[in-house]
Amino acid sequence: MKLTVFLLTAAFLSVQAVGSRAQTITFSGKDIPLKQVFAAIKKQTGYLVFGNTDLLKSGKAVSITVQDIPLRDFLGMISRDQAFSCEIRSKTIMLMQKTPPGLAENVVTYTRADTSKTGGTITGFVRNEKGEPLVGTTIAVKESKQVVLTNERGEFKLNGVNVGSVLFITNIGFKSQSVAIQDTRKKMEIILEKNISSLSEVVVNTGIVDRNINSFTGAATTITKDQLFRVSNKNVIQSLKVLEPSLMIFNNLSFGSDPNKLPEMMLRGNSSFPQGTVTDLKGDYGNSPNQPLFILDGFEVSLTKVVDLDMNRIESITILKDASAKAIYGSKAANGVVVIETKKNTGNKAIITYNGSADVEMPDLSSYHLTNAAEKLEAERLYGLYSQISDYPPNYQTQLQLDQQYNQRLQAVLSGVNTDWMSKPLRNGLGQKHGVSVELGERDLKLFADFSYNNIAGVMKGSSRNVFATSATLSYRYKNFLFRNILSFTDGKSNDSPYGLFSEYAKMNPYWTPYDEFGNLKQNAETGIVPYAGSTSIGQFFAPNPLYNSTLNTKLTNNYTEFIDNFYTEVYLTTGLKMLLRGSFTNTKNQADQFYPANHLKFQNYSGDDFFRKGSYKRNEGGQVRYTGDFNINYNKPLGDKQLLFVNVGANISQRSFEEVAYSAEGFPNDRMNDILFAKQYSKYMNRPTGSEGTTRDLGILSIASYSYDNRFFADASFRTSGSSQFGENHRWGSFWSAGVGWNMQNEKWMEDLKVFDRLKLRASVGSTGSQNFSSYQSLATYTYFQDKIYQGYLGAYLKGLANPDLRWQQKMDYNVGVDFSIWKKLTGRLDYYQSITQNTLVDFTLPPSTGFPSVKENLGKIRNTGIEAMLSYSIYSDPKNRSYFSVSASAIHNKNIILSISNALDAYNQQQNKIANDRFNNTPVVKYYNGVSMDAIWAVKSLGIDPANGQEIYLTKNGVRTYTYSASDQVVVGDRMPKVSGTFGLNGEYHGFGLNAYFTFLCGGQLYNQTLVDRVENADMSYNVDKRVLNSTWHQPGDVKPFKALGSVEVQNPDGSWTRKFIRTQASDRFVMDRNELSLASLSLSYDFFKWAFLKQMGLQRLRCAFYTNDMFTISSIPIERGTDYPFSRKFSFSVSATF
């Protein structure tokens, strides 16, 4: 029964919640006649005003400045000193002579406080859900018309009240409450719930302290849980990708939709040079240099944790982008901060929620255009796979064999063999998600517990990710203390597909079959021959059947368990003074296993002594422990009527240590013996354990101050000093700061008169932050022992590199100006212009070898990112009563990256890259760094196309000379991988419970090197499948004007005029650099909320909602490139149910 009551209240409140958006008033003025005031109300709300006009005329003129306050409150304010009172009755405001009786229950009437009456005295306090005191809350006694405000500790005192009197408690941004006095001797405790619609408007959660939006100068975006769920129910990152364009998470063309690959991301552009990273380690303990800092409930967490986080636990996500917002994180904040706040307990009632979904992933192969069996065979014939290309007279024996091979294949083609190899390793992945959460609450003791299971099934057979997670949040309030403990445990297990790389299948020739005529799986799809170019001999050719491997007992798993405990204490010391103490402990363990049995095709070539080495097992084991603690004191002090001061000081300390060990063994004769214990020996080439290890410690002191005047002008500043063990001993401590100013223009009188802007906030900020995403011991001089050599029987140690005691964090200066606006409550938006200059960028500084070492880590580079971010949303229709609204939104970011200076630090690196580019067998563009050039620049030689005369590519040297000779030194910047503009647009709406959301993402103005054209057309390995364009777009004979060079060999004229036949491999030229403009339907979702249905109540349900999502439905791209080469992309469908009991 209790539950039913709550349901009614909830439904009622939510109607109010949505409704209040339209029922708020923004008004300011001095001595405005009442008539004018009501005209404004009518205009802003559309409500009619009824009443005796004499009441208006006789009323006093009003001087008031309010912004976005509920209509009811506003009416209360203006009628406070009047002889009339106001009442709202279904979109109508009635003016009445002040006569107390006969008012409806839910109407609050405000009159001047009348303390003359005698009665009891009652005290109490008002808090928000978090238990924080609500200063300035209005307490009105219905009977006596007495009104008081709560003091700075949220306390109030009323005289002359009796048991049974009803109090009306109102505060801006909170749902109003009416409470009957039951016992005047007892102190009353009133908790106001936040008014949902204004939740995101009031407070910005920075992870350390909450900041008032009205006086916050930072650029931050807050995304609520509802918004996240509008896009996807998959994971947080998937949703953020669409909702926050400044967080650049681009699709990985190689990994596609592999559920076990962590996305790479950066906020507002690239600001670190790639460091020599350790590869082949499975754990997530290394650092990706551009990755933002993730803060979950106040403490740093790994990206894995964020990806695996149950979305239902999330309350809100705040992305801190500029210095004002993020400088409090000091030396770790340069890449931006993503603050995730989980749900804390809310009401006092027991609530059980179930969320479940069934997910389907379907492979998306629309970007592949491979030849079919007949086309492939024809391409091979044209290429010369069945003829001898040599200067020698043809060998007839050879020719016979080649002809036989051709005829065999032709027979297969003619008999209808056209194997769809790509479909073999793929499936429609069926996954599921379940989550149950329980909220229990008494006045002082509250519990929120949840359990979730997430099973993601990727589109490659056997590829999956399973995550079990559970968490419990317990909070207890005692007097001025609040204790909260969040304990969470995650168990993740991922399996990679035993089918191997998708590219292994895509390259198979369609005239091959995986099964022999008896239906058995073949080891080799074909054992054939291939002619050697330039000679009359032939070679054996094996095409291993990748499907064969899938039948073996391969094991590719990665497990981790993570335990996090966060403890939080909050104490109200005196008025406005609050102390926060937090501690966190994280323990992560992981184990990865890679087992390939002896009969796996990768061991096919092992013979002789190596026979017993067949079969391999690699195991990685690792763990990480992190302790963090911080302590903050903040002080809120109103100075007079207009000024507000906020100060926070704090300190933090943290230690993180990780260790990972990997060892390899070999010799597993049978694929059933899939445990490392069955190994014959350690691996021949990795015969000892390897791994990595690191410990870092940080200390920091933080202070924040913020000041606002008259809610119009405000400024804030922060300063942080951080010390870290990662920095060189000469620079252990770094200082980071920020300063910002802002102006709420909408609160200016002249602006209010315009009646256009509900919000027009201008803000500007500047500040410095740092990043230290580098390995733990880079500043130290360290020795390592020779492991494979001894001298006279003694061990020896040698220096690993040069110490750099001056090593310090990368420092990023951020400049940001922005405006937030809202026009007629319809159009809201924000615009930010930023510039960030990263100094002391860590580079491998090339040293003269006489120092003994080729390079040292130095802080040298300087990188600038400039950009514009814009977000707009327009509310087309809104009818909160029926839960109906419709709005459209769009957001975009433009970012430009440039290297300002790296002096000659990376010369050696660039030379190395040139060497690679000159390599005849390299056909991917190399990455080079030069002053004044973007870090995302694509370097290639300019090409004039294919010479119609001889099929050779004509290059243009740096000096504009035509040549057939490729030289890496002629490489110039021919494009930029970073899109000029990327963003999203979409629409969302709800109508009587039906919801529709659609989001498109787009990017344009960037370029990409079309590797597909190189790998599958020009440099195609003709023994395997190729792109269709091989057939009709390649040069065949003199006179052909074609975009692609000849298949196979070409006649090349020598300087002496003679001709030679040559195979020419394609090297990086701008012929393959194409504009990349893309449009994707990132998300389309439909939902239905059963709130109007009576059966819910009978079933004891408070809420029932169903939703259907599709993600990544299609991508239209201007560049015809294969997407998802190692793992295909997928289209995702999901049906979800959410029920609250």
Add this chain to the structure above:
Amino acid sequence: MKRILVLVLAVCSLSACKKWLSITPKSEISSTELFKSEQGYKDALIGTYLLMTSTNTYGFESTVGLMDVLGQQYAMPGSTHPYYFASLYQYDQLSVISKKDNIWSGNYNVIANLNNIINTIDRDKNSMNPANYALIKGEAMGLRAFLHFDLYRTFGYGNLANSPAGLTEKTLPYVNSYSKEITPRATGQAFLDSVQYDLSRAADLMAKYDSVSVTQNTQNGVIIPNADHFYDNRKMRFNYYAIRATQARVYLWLGKYDKAIQAAQEVITKGQGYLVSFNGGTINNPDPVNKDYTFSTEHIFSLNVQNMYDFIKPYIDQFGPDGVNTNYSQLAHSGTVANDLYEINSKPGMSLSDYRYKELYKKISSTNYLLLKFTYVTNSSYKDRMPIIKLPEMYYILAECYNEMNDPASAVTYLNTVRINRGISPLYNLPATLGKEDVAAEIQKEYRKELVSEGQLFYFYKRRGNVSIPGTAKVMDNAVYVLPVPQAETDMSGGH
């Protein structure tokens, strides 16, 4: 609030905080940690020897490979040979650039390691056994000078006696600190002064302790802690006589003959008592396991290069990797050139008994004489030794000095000593009446015979300033003798 803040600051500000933020890695050992014990110094010192054994430097290129190719020690079969361009002194060819640059960076890398020992050890002087302190620091300083001097002999100027301009030329940096600071290139004079200074400092440190036998010193009342046998085989470490021998090399390079004589004399007199002795004929042992091809009793300083043969084999084998086809990477002598050098036709009896002609060639055809110096049979007693300084060279230095001081007669006696110890019958002793030019020619022959694959011949020609040398028609001048400093060095040091 203030009080708490003060507390936090107090906890943090001081040394406790600094200490807390200093972390020592587990998988590696920080320099400070390693040098907390004498063992750490020993390990670091041994590490430098191990670094020297790299095939990029003394393990191959500075001895068998590049340096002796530059000295035209080998017959060059054709353009497919990996050292073809090196034999033509085409220093702009990639294959040559990488080899010479590797010698540069390899040696400086060892120097950096030595510098870290030298710069740190004085701090712990008081807590160390004085013998350990003196020997470790002495060896380190000696090696630092030795490595720098070899770099100078390669990248610096020769023939200083006749063209002293080489001394004023800015050449190489003499690096004596482990730091990322770039050491400017010094003039030849300053550089060689530093070499001499380091050598004499090293000699001072070690003279008392290292003369050379450990037992010897115990008798002298100097106690060397050798329970761990750390000082057992002094030949394979940069011992006191190695310092003196290097000094002899340096003085000769500078044309300071009297000082060179003094140093070389000490090695052949005192050194022969304690450290080295002429080969006693083990080379004649018919069992290849006991053949001492490198004359290891004569090593004043050699390196213990583990599995040395594995790397050298492809260059001295008759056949290519498949064991059947011709070895196109061979570093061998031409039979004609060898016969000419050993005067087989003119003086038939002389060289037929010379170990170097008799035992160190595998004469597979009249034109192809394979070199056996580094050959290896399983269980060989003398494996893995790379001679760096040998006793005969001291005799050559003495001979050259006396000859240059116009005393060819004395010079001849030193040459004859070596010749007799190589199995040449005294009947073929060089006559004391030989003129200065003839003696010089004989010394050159000895270098060519004795120091095959030891990397010294090119330095000999360079020191003498020979305009023409056997094996090439190339006019030998500084363009050939002075190897170009690596591009990376000139680019990065900003023209210092």
